Amino acid sequence: MRNFFRIGEVATLTGCSVESIRHYEKQGLLPKVQRSEQGYRFYSSQAVERIGFIRHGRALGLDLNTIQELLNLSDNPDADCAAADAIASRHLMALEQRIQSLQALADELRQLVQQCRGGSTAECQIIQALHQQQ
């Protein structure tokens, strides 16, 4: 396995767009990138792995700041695992709360859709509900 990749290759390997990789760099999630004489970025396989880490985190819905925190922990192998646990737990709670509120919205919307019995918008339950004072 080669140990140096151009940004486009990294994009293919990680499923991350070239623009996003450059964005992660600008946001400080990636250490100083090596450059060729012409200024092309070159990534080691460790760097590629780090971008995979970020992608993983994004897929879990973590924001870049949170991922940054986890990367810092990962960079210090002696740090306390409880910190990572706290971050994940905090995110999980926020996620569960968000799911609940979306669930409530879906329920409300489902009711509206079920009430709709055709006809003109003048008597449409969906539109009327939105006009209702809450």
Next chain:
Amino acid sequence: MRNFFRIGEVATLTGCSVESIRHYEKQGLLPKVQRSEQGYRFYSSQAVERIGFIRHGRALGLDLNTIQELLNLSDNPDADCAAADAIASRHLMALEQRIQSLQALADELRQLVQQCRGGSTAECQIIQALHQQQ
């Protein structure tokens, strides 16, 4: 009930910020607003009701474009109610899909958190999972 309100009063009545009201206007969701000689916006109670409609839609998670569509339907009482039904149903399906994917994320995250048994980040399951190739 008065029939003319300043923007700050409308904000209080609808629970909508002054900035958002001006934003809705700029986005074309509100018809031409009346102005005092000094340029102050003045809203009729119908306009206030329309802003309430928008707020309702936002609370249901609809984006402004979708709300615009519903407002157009509402403005044409003879239009077919099926159009509103389609919009609401489409949004409901998207919402249910989103809930499902968030639910899957939460499940994955919950597993990670449960696997965490303390110790240093070097052997932290959460961090290791993020490093894993998927």
Next chain:
DNA sequence: GCTAAACCCTGTAATCGTTACAGGGTCAAG
């Protein structure tokens, strides 16, 4: 050796809805 395609670079602007300014005008009560 030349050309075209496929890369790479930087910098800027767009997306979406909202919030927060800056810099200024108006109006009421004290």
Next chain:
DNA sequence: CTTGACCCTGTAACGATTACAGGGTTTAGC
């Protein structure tokens, strides 16, 4: 006549991503 509470416009920020424009480099085929 000053203070504070309003109002105005315009611009920028948030977060993550995408999409340019305008330019340089490399690679493959001819």
